[in-house]
Amino acid sequence: MTTLTPTPESPGNRGAVDVQKELYGGQLPERAPLLVIGAAVVVAAALYLAAGVNLMLAALVVFAISLALPVWSVAVEGRRKATDRLVTVLVTSSFVLAMFPLFSILVTVIGKGTKVLGIDFFTFSMRNVVGEGGGIYHALVGTLIITGAATVISVPIGLFAAIYLVEYSEGNRLSRWIRFLVDVMTGIPSIVAGLFAYALFVLFFGEGVRMGIGGSVALSVLMIPVVVRSTEEMLKLVPNELREASYALGVPKWRTVSKVVLPTALAGIVTGITLAIARVIGETAPLLIIAGATDSVNFNPFDGRMASLPVFAYASQRNPGIPPEFSIDRAWGAALTLLLIVMLLNLIARLVSYFFSPKGER
Amino acid sequence: MTSTLAPRRKRSTVVRPGDRIFSGLSTSAGILILIVLAGVAAFLTIEGIPGITASPDEVKSGQSFLPYVWPLVYGTLLAAVIALLIAVPVAIGVALFISHYSPRKLGQVLGYLIDLLAAVPSVVYGLWGIGFLAPKMAPIYQWLESNLGFIPFFAGPASATGRTIMTASIVLAVMILPIMTAICREIFLQTPRLHEEAALALGATRWEMARMAIFPYARSGIVSAAMLGLGRALGETLAVAMVLSVSAGTVTANLISSTNPSTIAANIALSFGEASGKTVNALIASGLVLFVITFLVNFAARAVVDRRKDFSGAN
Amino acid sequence: MAKSIDVSDLNIYYGDFLAVEGVTIPIPAKSVTAFIGPSGCGKSTFLRSLNRMHEVIRGARVEGKVLIDGQDLYASDMDPVNVRRMIGMVFQRPNPFPTMSIYDNVLAGQKLNSKRMKKSESDDIVERSLRSAGLWAEVKDRLARPGSGLSGGQQQRLCIARAISVEPEILLMDEPCSALDPISTSVIEDLIHELKAQYTIVIVTHNMQQAARVSDETAFFNLSGVGKPGRLIEVGRTETIFSNPQDPATEAYIQGRFG
Numbered sequence: 001m002t003t004l005t006p007t008p009e010s011p012g013n014r015g016a017v018d019v020q021k022e023l024y025g026g027q028l029p030e031r032a033p034l035l036v037i038g039a040a041v042v043v044a045a046a047l048y049l050a051a052g053v054n055l056m057l058a059a060l061v062v063f064a065i066s067l068a069l070p071v072w073s074v075a076v077e078g079r080r081k082a083t084d085r086l087v088t089v090l091v092t093s094s095f096v097l098a099m100f101p102l103f104s105i106l107v108t109v110i111g112k113g114t115k116v117l118g119i120d121f122f123t124f125s126m127r128n129v130v131g132e133g134g135g136i137y138h139a140l141v142g143t144l145i146i147t148g149a150a151t152v153i154s155v156p157i158g159l160f161a162a163i164y165l166v167e168y169s170e171g172n173r174l175s176r177w178i179r180f181l182v183d184v185m186t187g188i189p190s191i192v193a194g195l196f197a198y199a200l201f202v203l204f205f206g207e208g209v210r211m212g213i214g215g216s217v218a219l220s221v222l223m224i225p226v227v228v229r230s231t232e233e234m235l236k237l238v239p240n241e242l243r244e245a246s247y248a249l250g251v252p253k254w255r256t257v258s259k260v261v262l263p264t265a266l267a268g269i270v271t272g273i274t275l276a277i278a279r280v281i282g283e284t285a286p287l288l289i290i291a292g293a294t295d296s297v298n299f300n301p302f303d304g305r306m307a308s309l310p311v312f313a314y315a316s317q318r319n320p321g322i323p324p325e326f327s328i329d330r331a332w333g334a335a336l337t338l339l340l341i342v343m344l345l346n347l348i349a350r351l352v353s354y355f356f357s358p359k360g361e362r
Numbered sequence: 363m364t365s366t367l368a369p370r371r372k373r374s375t376v377v378r379p380g381d382r383i384f385s386g387l388s389t390s391a392g393i394l395i396l397i398v399l400a401g402v403a404a405f406l407t408i409e410g411i412p413g414i415t416a417s418p419d420e421v422k423s424g425q426s427f428l429p430y431v432w433p434l435v436y437g438t439l440l441a442a443v444i445a446l447l448i449a450v451p452v453a454i455g456v457a458l459f460i461s462h463y464s465p466r467k468l469g470q471v472l473g474y475l476i477d478l479l480a481a482v483p484s485v486v487y488g489l490w491g492i493g494f495l496a497p498k499m500a501p502i503y504q505w506l507e508s509n510l511g512f513i514p515f516f517a518g519p520a521s522a523t524g525r526t527i528m529t530a531s532i533v534l535a536v537m538i539l540p541i542m543t544a545i546c547r548e549i550f551l552q553t554p555r556l557h558e559e560a561a562l563a564l565g566a567t568r569w570e571m572a573r574m575a576i577f578p579y580a581r582s583g584i585v586s587a588a589m590l591g592l593g594r595a596l597g598e599t600l601a602v603a604m605v606l607s608v609s610a611g612t613v614t615a616n617l618i619s620s621t622n623p624s625t626i627a628a629n630i631a632l633s634f635g636e637a638s639g640k641t642v643n644a645l646i647a648s649g650l651v652l653f654v655i656t657f658l659v660n661f662a663a664r665a666v667v668d669r670r671k672d673f674s675g676a677n
Numbered sequence: 678m679a680k681s682i683d684v685s686d687l688n689i690y691y692g693d694f695l696a697v698e699g700v701t702i703p704i705p706a707k708s709v710t711a712f713i714g715p716s717g718c719g720k721s722t723f724l725r726s727l728n729r730m731h732e733v734i735r736g737a738r739v740e741g742k743v744l745i746d747g748q749d750l751y752a753s754d755m756d757p758v759n760v761r762r763m764i765g766m767v768f769q770r771p772n773p774f775p776t777m778s779i780y781d782n783v784l785a786g787q788k789l790n791s792k793r794m795k796k797s798e799s800d801d802i803v804e805r806s807l808r809s810a811g812l813w814a815e816v817k818d819r820l821a822r823p824g825s826g827l828s829g830g831q832q833q834r835l836c837i838a839r840a841i842s843v844e845p846e847i848l849l850m851d852e853p854c855s856a857l858d859p860i861s862t863s864v865i866e867d868l869i870h871e872l873k874a875q876y877t878i879v880i881v882t883h884n885m886q887q888a889a890r891v892s893d894e895t896a897f898f899n900l901s902g903v904g905k906p907g908r909l910i911e912v913g914r915t916e917t918i919f920s921n922p923q924d925p926a927t928e929a930y931i932q933g934r935f936g
Contacts (some may be wrong), residue, residue: 080570083567083569084568087568087569091456091463092463094451094454094459095455095464095472098476098479098536098543099475101490102475102482104490104495105482105487108494109486109489109490156391157394157395158391159391161391161392161394164389168389174393177396178392178393178395184657184660185398186660187656188402188597189596189598190597191599191652192402192406195406195630196405196406199405199406199408199409199646207638207639208638221398224398243733244730245768245773245774246785247733247761249765250758250790252378252790253384254378254385255380258384260774260776260789264775264776266776278481282486284483284485284599285484285627285630285631288600288631288634289631289634292635310483310484313485313489335486338483339482342482342483346478346481378758
């Protein structure tokens with residue numbers, strides 16, 4: 001990178017020049033990265049606008065031109081720095097690459113989904129609808145009932161299990177197993193949860209059973225571990241001093257847990273539960289198996305098939321009927337609705353944790 | 363307060379009913395979780411066994427269980443492994459970008475953006491895959507066939523719709539990216555500052571610092587992140603079911619044609635609605651196979667994470 | 678209503694580890710008794726054994742007797758929860774409940790035990806406790822605000838008010854000023870002086886001047902080596918301990934030669 005050969009011009013001042021060269025010599029101008037990226041974007045934009053190259057190719061062009069930076073660096077700065085610059089380019093591009101599907105999904109779903117959105121879309125079911133029209137009322141109702149029931153099942157179990165792990169187990173062998181298996185359970189494929197619910201319900205109701213509540217059971221299998229994990233983290237964050245303060249006032253353990261520890265962690269727990277709901281509300285596979293699909297509104301989760309948003313979106317895309325475009329439009333509309341619900345839940349979760357966490361703690 | 367300490371009643375050990383109920387509830391909730399997990403395995407086994415032992419003419423596929431399930435296992439593994447190959451380098455890059463290349467404050471916002479990817483429901487991924495990605499990929503497959511057709515993976519004939527196992531794998535890669543990024547990011551951020559500064563003080567560039575200080579520290583974390591991602595990819599259903607155009611029983615290395623092996627999960631989703639009798643049992647049995655595969659992968663991943671916990675100085 | 682404590686031959690264990698060995702000490706009523714000694718000598722552990730708070734840690738147990746007006750705290754039929762209602766405690770760091778207002782913090786002992794009270798009654802308790810803790814004037818206009826919004830010294834006095842609102846017999850203080858600034862410390866010390874008219878106070882401190890300032894009796898704890906149990910070396914009138922200690926270790930500690 002640097003050379004120690006003395007410069008002939010200033011023999012008397014050799015040392016100073018060498019140090020200066022070592023510190024400053026062979027460096028790209030500070031603005032070099034901006035310059036190269038800027039040039040790349042300009043070229044790509046020109047190609048995209050003028051020559052009508054598609055977006056993917058344009059992005060590829062930006063990437064290719066960015067590689068000029070490390071090449072330039074090899075010439076001026078030497079190999080080590082060039083490698084560093086190459087990695088910087090790669091790391092940054094990987095981030096841009098990862099953002100690409102996110103924006104693409106948002107743009108596509110919003111673009112195609114808003115077409116059908118309207119009052120009718122949310123207030124009509126698909127009963128007796130052929131071709132145009134109809135709506136997702138039945139699926140919306142089903143999704144709310146199924147997810148609601150799943151929440152009712154999962155939250156108490158998850159909450160108490162987390163309380164057991166943090167407050168009662170004292171790190172015994174059982175708690176280590178529970179913790180480990182909860183982790184493993186977070187990886188259960190959603191379709192397996194659906195099959196489990198089916199296999200369970202078949203024993204009681206016979207072959208071909210389809211029930212909304214079965215969907216809730218399947219979703220609970222997916223939801224419980226998430227609730228346990230997040231609640232456990234939140235309970236652990238409650239300072240031990242608060243428990244001690246409560247004990248010292250002569251408060252029994254169960255009241256300490258329910259009136260001091262839980263309220264202190266409440267915001268975090270609610271955030272975790274909201275995120276867990278957001279996670280399962282979009283699950284399709286288990287509902288496809290056990291809740292099935294129907295065109296009519298069904299308010300009773302214990303009686304027969306129950307539609308849900310994700311299954312509706314899937315089925316509308318899969319079996320669009322003739323002509324297909326109306327059904328496909330409805331699929332995008334349902335997908336957009338689902339996406340909005342999930343994003344809304346995520347937003348609520350963040351807001352809850354932002355505004356309701358107890359403040360003034362050290 | 364009363365001024366006497368004498369208990370009102372004589373008891374040998376003092377346990378309050380409130381305490382007993384509360385700890386009882388908590389303990390049973392914990393045990394219930396174990397029972398649920400055991401129940402998943404048990405019910406799948408009970409309902410699956412008739413499917414495994416069923417004779418070929420009892421099921422719709424007309425095959426006995428092993429030849430029936432083998433192409434599905436192959437398809438599952440193939441799609442998941444390709445997804446992993448795509449996602450691992452990107453996840454490491456993104457995590458490194460967030461943890462060490464972007465400014466700290468910006469990093470958190472960028473982390474949220476990546477987490478948003480995790481929030482997108484799989485059916486939306488499926489719609490996006492079939493409605494946007496597949497048509498965009500079709501010309502690329504055409505190009506691959508005509509220029510790199512000598513490689514068996516790209517032998518063709520290229521799918522005109524783009525609904526290939528390659529497309530499905532790309533969708534899977536996007537889906538598993540957030541969890542892998544999140545884990546890698548956590549671990550990169552935990553790298554002891556001293557190691558990083560030691561490397562920098564030796565005159566290392568940022569990349570050399572990453573290689574000397576971050577990667578050795580994070581290696582097992584990256585491995586377990588990859589395995590967790592693999593677990594997710596193996597079990598993902600809808601995106602694959604929607605994107606992939608399948609032909610039953612195919613086992614091929616060709617990634618860009620329209621005859622693709624299905625995956626276990628996608629096959630269940632596609633066939634369950636019309637299935638009856640022993641066919642249902644066979645599908646449940648294939649679900650059991652998937653359960654066992656993902657369980658083992660997750661088990662291994664968590665075991666790596668747990669072992670790391672004991673040895674890292676971070677705790 | 679204050680009571681005396683008689684401890685005889687108390688051993689405190691964590692699992693198999695003997696943390697404090699053979700403590701015998703009388704603690705007189707309506708006075709301040711200070712525990713001093715180097716870090717790790719078991720003075721805090723011993724303090725916590727006086728209201729069975731050390732049992733919060735798994736595997737903790739004791740041998741020996743702690744008598745309060747002749748009743749053994751460790752009798753098999755004694756409920757630790759009732760013991761703690763009788764013997765209040767103030768901790769090293771102020772720990773008001775972050776989810777509760779100042780008002781509710783003072784009443785925490787009653788509220789957490791779901792004791793029903795009339796509004797006028799609870800108002801009385803709050804005012805009386807805050808006045809006793811010397812905090813009433815500062816917070817009477819913002820009783821509904823969260824307790825965590827107060828300064829460190831105010832928070833600690835809030836914790837004292839919370840402890841005395843349940844009208845305990847005895848007040849235990851575990852280094853109550855170590856997280857506070859000098860001014861707040863002096864306020865708390867004055868408060869201790871006033872409180873001893875009504876309560877039996879036991880205070881752990883690592884600040885010898887503080888012990889000399891606030892206490893009537895002083896007990897010196899020490900341990901003979903790492904891994905060895907802590908012991909009570911000597912106890913007596915504070916003036917005596919500080920001016921004319923019997924044990925050379927006490928003298929060395931008081932003169933600042935170790936600790």
